[in-house]
C-alpha cells in the first residue's frame with residue numbers, strides 16, 4: 544500500500560506529459576504553470592470599483608438564490624469549491640465508486656452569474672486527497688478553459704477569475720491531462736455554470752421568460768469493474784481502481800448512467816417538487832456522453848438543447864438532445880398534478896442503468912386535458 548501514492552504521482556505526471564505532447568501547440572499558447580498566470584498581454588480591467596458578492600454554493604439538484612434579471616452592472620462573483628475524493632454508493636446494491644468531486648457531490652454545484660460578470664473561483668485541493676486536479680470551464684476563454692491555470696496538488700489552493708462573456712449553461716470539469724481527463728470526469732468531477740442574460744431569459748420573439756423554480760440535473764456515466772464472478776468490485780481509493788476502471792471505460796459501455804450521483808438520487812422522497820401552474824427551469828448536463836431528456840407526461844415548452852441563450856429556444860419538444868460535454872436548459876409549466884418521470888429516453892439507460900428522476904407535482908387535475916372515459920373493464924361486459 545505504501546508505494547501507491549508514489550505510483551499515482553508518476554501516473555499523474557505521465558498523464559500530464561502525454562497531454563502536453565498531444566496538445567503541444569495548444570499548450571504553448573497558454574501559461575504552462577500557475578506561476579506564469581500573472582503575465583497578461585491584453586488590457587487589464589480595473590475591477591476595484593466593481594461590486595463583489597460571495598455566493599455559497601448548494602448541493603444539486605438545488606441552486607443558490609439568484610436574480611433572473613440583473614439589477615445593476617457587472618459584478619465580481621466569488622465562489623469557493625473544495626475537491627473531495629470520497630467513496631460514493633451509486634445504486635441500491637451498495638456498489639461504490641471511488642469518486643472525485645467538486646464540493647462533495649456528483650455533479651458539482653451549479654453556479655449562476657450574469658453575462659459580463661466576473662467569476663472568481665477559489666479551488667481547494669485538501670492534503671487529504673491523493674491526486675492533482677484542476678477545472679476547465681466551457682464558459683471561459685483561454686488557457687484550456689482555466690485548466691492551464693488551476694492545476695493544483697493535494698495541499699494547494701488556487702484562485703481563477705474569468706469574464707462570463709457568453710450566455711448559456713455550460714459544463715465545467717476536471718481536466719488534469721492525458722488519461723487523467725476522462726478518468727476524473729467519469730469519476731464524477733464535473734458540474735455546470737449558468738450565465739444568464741442580464742435582462743433575463745426570452746422566448747424566440749423577445750418576450751421575457753421567468754421561472755418559479757430551478758433544478759440542476761447532472762447526468763453521470765460510471766464504469767465499475769467486475770470480478771470473475773460478475774460482482775462489482777470495490778476500491779478504497781481512486782488510484783487503486785484506476786487500471787481496472789480504464790478497461791471498462793474503453794468499452795464505452797457504462798455500467799451505471801445516473802442522475803445526481805446515484806440510482807434513485809432524484810426519485811421517491813428525493814423527487815423534485817413543483818405545483819400546477821409553476822414554471823420550472825431544468826438545467827441538465829452530461830460532461831462525457833450524449834443524452835436525450837424527456838419528461839414523461841409533459842413537454843419542453845422552451846428548450847435550449849445545447850444550452851446557449853443567444854439562440855432562440857425550441858418550443859413544444861417531446862425529447863431533446865444534449866451532446867456529451869454540454870449542458871442544456873428546458874422550461875416547462877406544469878399543467879397536471881402527479882408524479883412525472885424525467886428520464887434519459889434511451890429507456891435502457893433510464894430503467895436498467897438508472898437515468899430516471901421524478902417530479903412530484905401538486906395541484907388540481909384538469910379533466911379537459913385528460914380523463915379516463917372508461918375504466919379498465921372486461922371486453923365482453
Ligand SMILES: [Cu+2]
Nearest residue numbers: 676717727732
Ligand atoms: Cu480531478
